[in-house]
Amino acid sequence: MANDGNGGIAPPGESAERLSRDDGPPSDEELALRRFLLYFVLPLWFVPGLADWWWHKKTNIEETAGTHESLTHALMMTAVGVPVTMGLLLEVNALTIAAMLAGFLTHEAISYWDVSYARNRREVTAIEQHTHSFLEVLPLMALSAAACLKPKQFAAIFGRGEEPARWRIEPKRTALTVRYRTAIFASVGAFVVLPYAEEFVRCWRADHTLAPHPEDPKLSGSQK
Numbered sequence: 001m002a003n004d005g006n007g008g009i010a011p012p013g014e015s016a017e018r019l020s021r022d023d024g025p026p027s028d029e030e031l032a033l034r035r036f037l038l039y040f041v042l043p044l045w046f047v048p049g050l051a052d053w054w055w056h057k058k059t060n061i062e063e064t065a066g067t068h069e070s071l072t073h074a075l076m077m078t079a080v081g082v083p084v085t086m087g088l089l090l091e092v093n094a095l096t097i098a099a100m101l102a103g104f105l106t107h108e109a110i111s112y113w114d115v116s117y118a119r120n121r122r123e124v125t126a127i128e129q130h131t132h133s134f135l136e137v138l139p140l141m142a143l144s145a146a147a148c149l150k151p152k153q154f155a156a157i158f159g160r161g162e163e164p165a166r167w168r169i170e171p172k173r174t175a176l177t178v179r180y181r182t183a184i185f186a187s188v189g190a191f192v193v194l195p196y197a198e199e200f201v202r203c204w205r206a207d208h209t210l211a212p213h214p215e216d217p218k219l220s221g222s223q224k
Contacts, residue, residue: 033145034149037087037145037146038176038184041141041145042084043184044138045080045192046191048135048138049135052073052132055127055128055131056069057199059123059124059125061122061199061202061203062199062205062207064122065117065118066121066203066209066213067206067210068117068211068212068213069114069117069118069121070196070199070204071200071210072110072114073196073200077193077196079106079110080139081188082099082103083100083139086100088184089172089176090170091170091171091172091173092146093165093168094154094156094165094166094167095166095168095169097143097147097150097157098157098167100139104140104143107136107139108136111136115129115132117212120216120219121213121214121215122219153165
């Protein structure tokens with residue numbers, strides 16, 4: 001149960017209603033979810049992202065899987081990065097949640113393409129696969145939290161509920177602080193964009209093509 005704002009305890013139904021409405025002060029649950037997203041989920045994404053870059057480097061991706069695989073990494077970052085940026089700068093409405101859902105599904109599809117290609121060209125270790133599991137679940141955590149923050153807009157995407165879906169760009173009514181935005185975008189640049197840009201350039205210098213590399217007979221035979 002949540003505090004009702006007057007020192008009492010709000011019943012579950014009232015608490016859920018406060019969580020999903022747009023007017024008035026945010027509920028305790030909404031504040032907790034916002035902090036969870038901004039100060040846990042998003043910063044945590046940098047750790048497995050940087051670790052995954054290191055596993056690629058250790059297996060000489062430029063000589064094994066090449067630029068073709070590095071391209072999939074850039075596409076996955078884009079699939080997640082666009083909706084994350086929307087969530088940071090815009091109101092969480094039907095458009096933002098749908099972008100998060102589309103980004104998550106796209107990320108999953110590209111991830112399958114990535115591993116299916118890489119596993120027969122370089123060694124994909126158990127720890128790298130475990131790192132992938134974190135990279136896959138974090139966008140789902142963000143999507144789930146957004147749906148909980150705005151359940152009526154989430155339902156409206158599928159034509160459910162009485163509230164109409166808001167399919168428009170709406171800047172946040174209360175913008176994130178300049179300090180937070182500067183810190184988070186600088187971190188994205190330092191821990192995501194720069195490492196994977198370095199990987200792509202390193203791969204491109206080695207093969208000068210986006211075409212797939214031939215399979216390693218030793219690896220392809222062991223995976224069957």
